[in-house]
Amino acid sequence: MSNLPIWNSKTVVDSYRTQYELLGPESAIIQLFKDQWRNWRMLDIGIGSGRTTKHFAPLVKEYIGFDYAEFMVKAAQEAFPNIGEHVTIKVGDARSMPEFETDYFDFVLFSFNGLDDISYEDRIQALKEMKRVGKKGGYVFFSSHNLEYIPNLYKIRHNNNLNYFAYQCYRYLMLLYHNGLPQKFRKMEYAVIKDGAEHFSIKNYYVKPAAMVPANRIGI
Template sequence: MTGVFNEAYASAYDAMYADKSNAAECDAVVSLFRKCGDRKISRLLDLGCGTGRHAIELAGRGFDVTGVDFSEAMLARARERAPGKGTLDFAQGDARSYRSAKPFDAVLMNFNVLGYMSSNQDFTAALATARANLRAGGVFVADFWYGPAVVIDPPGERLREITAGDSKILRCSRGTHEPDRQCISIAIRVIEVQQGQIRADSEEVHTMRYFFPLELELALQSHGFRLAALTGYPDIEKPASASEWLAALCAVAI
């Protein structure tokens, strides 16, 4: 995960994903709480919170949220947007090693944070972190790329142009499928143009893992979880499907 979410990328992040429905995704998360939780859920840990979009939305719904991210550039933007948004705190930390003194009712990994755990070492460390920060009966919710769908429909190249105030942002992405590693390496170039001049030009390579159902069930069991739901995302009423890349899991701490 080194070398990603640096200052140039972080500065354009919210504009690039302005059309992403955080409210709909938080609806899905809360619905999974109701389906799988054993009692009222109030304290949430958002691992890999980024610029705080989900954390702020959930705090506004009355949850007590702690957002953790390893990127100070992303956290700086989260803190700028956070004042007055409910019971909310942000801290620098790693999803593979963060430990809180007090357990949470739920742990979240939103926007494919789990996919950034591309090695088995990172993946198992992230699951151990989720379990260590949960009370018994608490829930772990994560969205991820669903392996059967990725194998059937591998990635290509995409170009997006986003208007942000008086600037234009060009996001160019090129995905390279590495099936033997269950990974996709995405080279992302972000160019910000203001008044006809290039203001910023940066490139990062994001290596993302995809997951299969039996793999997830076994890994969760070995880290003290019971897999309670494997669904589409953000429409959790649908099952995970080989026709859709996005899926979500909900697991209960045992």
């Protein structure tokens, strides 16, 4: 499972260059730790074109943001050429971070479901690495697609607009074509799904909340 060529494509990079707003939970996190940021080292994983860089980097003592898509990294570097000497933006891979010391970062972020980009075993490896580079007592935040949402994903929504309804039918047929019937996911703990992201080109990992962090595999 590799979405890397898609993240590196010009169309997708250009579309990310237009998205620099924080999501609700990210704003809440900024507020939650408002008295700590200035003393913290932050690792921001899968930064894309730097949406989170814009908001988090100015707050912290040291900020390292990376992404495995080199053209996304270029876009982030171009967006923030003078953001500060405490900021590093580079290419890197969450699955292997030997360049970072153990117990180093106070706050590790993998935003906007970036962790869902990689296979199950790779995901465990990335979570292990995130735990390793984070300080004991530090924080790791990430978001992930919820497998329990699947019945909603397949719902055909309608209002009084015929074009909207036609698009919903098309979307439903595409979901069936790429993933089969939604019932098949009921008993699964996780699944790889083409949910429509980037015109059905991206494969996303969906997981049930209870299985999201397999603590025994990660060593928590």
